[in-house]
Amino acid sequence: MTDYDGTLVPIRERPELALPGSDLLGAMRGLAGKKGVGLAVVSGRDADSLIKIVPVPGIYLAGCHGAEICCPGGVRLSAVDDKTIAPLLDLVAGRAMNCISGRNGFLVERKKAAVALHYRLAGRAEARKVLADFLAAVRLLAAEHNLQLVHGKKVIEVRPGVVNKGEAVRRLISLHPGHYPLYFGDDITDEDAFRAVQDRGLGILVGRRRVTAASGRLGRPRDVIRFLQIVSAQFRECVS
Numbered sequence: 001m002t003d004y005d006g007t008l009v010p011i012r013e014r015p016e017l018a019l020p021g022s023d024l025l026g027a028m029r030g031l032a033g034k035k036g037v038g039l040a041v042v043s044g045r046d047a048d049s050l051i052k053i054v055p056v057p058g059i060y061l062a063g064c065h066g067a068e069i070c071c072p073g074g075v076r077l078s079a080v081d082d083k084t085i086a087p088l089l090d091l092v093a094g095r096a097m098n099c100i101s102g103r104n105g106f107l108v109e110r111k112k113a114a115v116a117l118h119y120r121l122a123g124r125a126e127a128r129k130v131l132a133d134f135l136a137a138v139r140l141l142a143a144e145h146n147l148q149l150v151h152g153k154k155v156i157e158v159r160p161g162v163v164n165k166g167e168a169v170r171r172l173i174s175l176h177p178g179h180y181p182l183y184f185g186d187d188i189t190d191e192d193a194f195r196a197v198q199d200r201g202l203g204i205l206v207g208r209r210r211v212t213a214a215s216g217r218l219g220r221p222r223d224v225i226r227f228l229q230i231v232s233a234q235f236r237e238c239v240s
């Protein structure tokens, strides 16, 4: 199981520029569908956009931090009730749009089960002001409706309280009992996933050293790709 942005591909200024190279797709296709292997991407991105970005048959794609999991056979598992959550998130998105109105460098993304306010291209002072306004505008609403506010890398996200990567990972593990779970991730939001695997598998932090629940570390996305290639090759040898 692996995060996408910052883990399989370097973080880019705009998410649409963070595309997988042929080496990554080749490594994933090499592993996907092998008997005894389950491969999953667990991302903050929407499941539908993951399907387009990672066109690898036979893998799980957990979008919006696991709010929605697309299984290899096409079945979709949902962790939230869309009818209840959609009007709330529309309200949050509207308030976010008001906060960024007339300012450059911000982007409001209305995902299927979350609203993300990106500020990667904004100046520091302006980002601080917009974030303070946004938090003031949504804090009460979030408390009343059990929405969580989660800070990631140059993004703040509002999503249902029941949704996090740890829950997504537990669900994926339950679909493959007996498998040894590995999870790769780079961001604070990946810590829930590291905690979900730490007593039965291995969490691997991608990036610089920090306080983490992961027990291993790789330096950058290309190291993860290399790892996948090596495991894929080893696996072939094991089964033949």
Ligand SMILES: [Mg+2]
Binding pocket: 003, 004, 005, 006, 007, 185, 186, 187
């Ligand atoms: Mg990431």
